[in-house]
Amino acid sequence: MSAEQSSGKAEPQASRPLSGAAEQAGAASASGKHKKANIARLGPVGLIVLVLVISGLGMFWSVQPKPFSVKENLAEMIGSDAISGDAAPASKVPGTAVxxxxxxxxxxxxxxxxxxxxxxxxxxxVLMDNMPNWEFGVLTELRDSVRSLRNDFTRSQSQSIESPLLQRADSDFNFDSEAWFLPSAEEMYVDGVDNLEQFLEALVSGNDNSASFYARADNLRAYLEVVEKRLGSYGQRLAASVGDPELTAAIEGQQSNAAGEATEAEATAAEATPWTQIDDVFYEARGYAWALLHMMKAVRIDFAQVLRQKNAEISMEQILRDLEQAVVRKYSPMVLNGHGFGVLANHSLVLASYLGRTNAAIIDLRVLLERG
Incomplete structure (x- = not known):
C-alpha cells in the first residue's frame, strides 16, 4: 500500500473527532441562545404576573367592609343579657353599646x-388612595366619638374628673394617621383599643369610680353638634365636585336653611373640587358615614330612655335610614362625576344628598333634645 493511500485513509479518521467537537460546540451555543431567549421571555411574563397580583390585591383590599350588628357585637363583648327589649332595645349598663x-x-x-x-x-x-381615604373618614368619626366620650358622656358636670383610660385613648386615636415608623399609627391605635376595652370592663364591673356614663340629653346634644359640622363640611366638599356654583349653592343652601343659619356667602363659598380629589372626598365621606351609622345605632341603645322621653325616636329612625342608604355598595369601579340629568351619574351628589338629609334629621333631633 502506498503512502498516499495510507494518508488518504487516515484523513477521515482524524476528521471525525473534530466534527463531533464542532457539533457539540454548536449544540451548546444553540442551547445557550435558547436559554437566553427563555429568560428574555420570562421577564415580561413575570412582570405581567406581578402587576396582576398587585392589581388583584388592590381591588380586593378596596372593598368596603359590610356593616355589622351593633346589638350582636355588644352581646359578644359583655354577654347576651346586655340588652333589654326587642322593638326598642336599651342597654342595661348605659354606655356599653357606645x-x-x-x-x-x-x-x-x-x-x-x-x-x-x-x-x-x-x-x-402605597398605590391605593380610595381605601386609605375611607379609613381616614372612619378615623375622623372615631376621634369625634371618643372625644365626646371623654369630655361629655362620662362627665357628670364640668368640674368632674375625666377618666385616665379615655384620656389615653383620645390621645392615641389622634396620632398622625400616616406615621409608619417608631411608633406606627397601627401601634398607637391598637393601644387606643386596649384602653377602650379596659374602660368597657371597668364600666361593666362598676369597680372604678372614674368609669361612668351619663345618658343625658345635654351630653348627646353636644355630640350631635360636632356631627352637624362634620356632615356640613362633607356635604359642601361633595357638592363642589361638579364645579357649578348655582348647584352647590342650592344644595348647601338647603342644609343651611335646615339649621336656620343660611347666608349667601356660605352657600357660594365652596370652590370646585379638583378632579384628582373627587374620589378622595367621596371615599372619606363614605368612611365617616359608615362609622357614624354604627355610632348612631349605639346611641339609640344607650340613650333609649332619653329619646323616648323627648319623642325623638322617629328622628333617630330617619337618621339611620339615610345613613344606611349612604353606605350601600357602589357597583361602579369609578366615582362618576356627571352633571345634572346627563348620561353619567354623579356619585358625589348622591352621597351629598343622603348626608344632607341625615344632617337635617340630626338638627331636628338636637332641637327635640333641647326643647322637647
Missing part, C-alpha cells in the same frame, strides 16, 4: 383585608 361599637369600628379599620393601609410604604397599599 364603647363596644367604638372598639369594633377601630378593629374593623385595623384588621380588615389588607389591614391599615393609610401609612403603607410598599405596593399595593
Amino acid at each position: 364603647v363596644a361599637t367604638q372598639i369594633r369600628v377601630a378593629k374593623t379599620m385595623l384588621h380588615k383585608p389588607g389591614g391599615y393601609l393609610r401609612n403603607d410604604m410598599l405596593p399595593p397599599g
Whole structure:
C-alpha cells in the first residue's frame, strides 16, 4: 500500500473527532441562545404576573367592609343579657353599646383585608388612595366619638374628673394617621383599643369610680353638634365636585336653611373640587358615614330612655335610614362625576344628598333634645 493511500485513509479518521467537537460546540451555543431567549421571555411574563397580583390585591383590599350588628357585637363583648327589649332595645349598663361599637369600628379599620393601609410604604397599599381615604373618614368619626366620650358622656358636670383610660385613648386615636415608623399609627391605635376595652370592663364591673356614663340629653346634644359640622363640611366638599356654583349653592343652601343659619356667602363659598380629589372626598365621606351609622345605632341603645322621653325616636329612625342608604355598595369601579340629568351619574351628589338629609334629621333631633 502506498503512502498516499495510507494518508488518504487516515484523513477521515482524524476528521471525525473534530466534527463531533464542532457539533457539540454548536449544540451548546444553540442551547445557550435558547436559554437566553427563555429568560428574555420570562421577564415580561413575570412582570405581567406581578402587576396582576398587585392589581388583584388592590381591588380586593378596596372593598368596603359590610356593616355589622351593633346589638350582636355588644352581646359578644359583655354577654347576651346586655340588652333589654326587642322593638326598642336599651342597654342595661348605659354606655356599653357606645364603647363596644367604638372598639369594633377601630378593629374593623385595623384588621380588615389588607389591614391599615393609610401609612403603607410598599405596593399595593402605597398605590391605593380610595381605601386609605375611607379609613381616614372612619378615623375622623372615631376621634369625634371618643372625644365626646371623654369630655361629655362620662362627665357628670364640668368640674368632674375625666377618666385616665379615655384620656389615653383620645390621645392615641389622634396620632398622625400616616406615621409608619417608631411608633406606627397601627401601634398607637391598637393601644387606643386596649384602653377602650379596659374602660368597657371597668364600666361593666362598676369597680372604678372614674368609669361612668351619663345618658343625658345635654351630653348627646353636644355630640350631635360636632356631627352637624362634620356632615356640613362633607356635604359642601361633595357638592363642589361638579364645579357649578348655582348647584352647590342650592344644595348647601338647603342644609343651611335646615339649621336656620343660611347666608349667601356660605352657600357660594365652596370652590370646585379638583378632579384628582373627587374620589378622595367621596371615599372619606363614605368612611365617616359608615362609622357614624354604627355610632348612631349605639346611641339609640344607650340613650333609649332619653329619646323616648323627648319623642325623638322617629328622628333617630330617619337618621339611620339615610345613613344606611349612604353606605350601600357602589357597583361602579369609578366615582362618576356627571352633571345634572346627563348620561353619567354623579356619585358625589348622591352621597351629598343622603348626608344632607341625615344632617337635617340630626338638627331636628338636637332641637327635640333641647326643647322637647
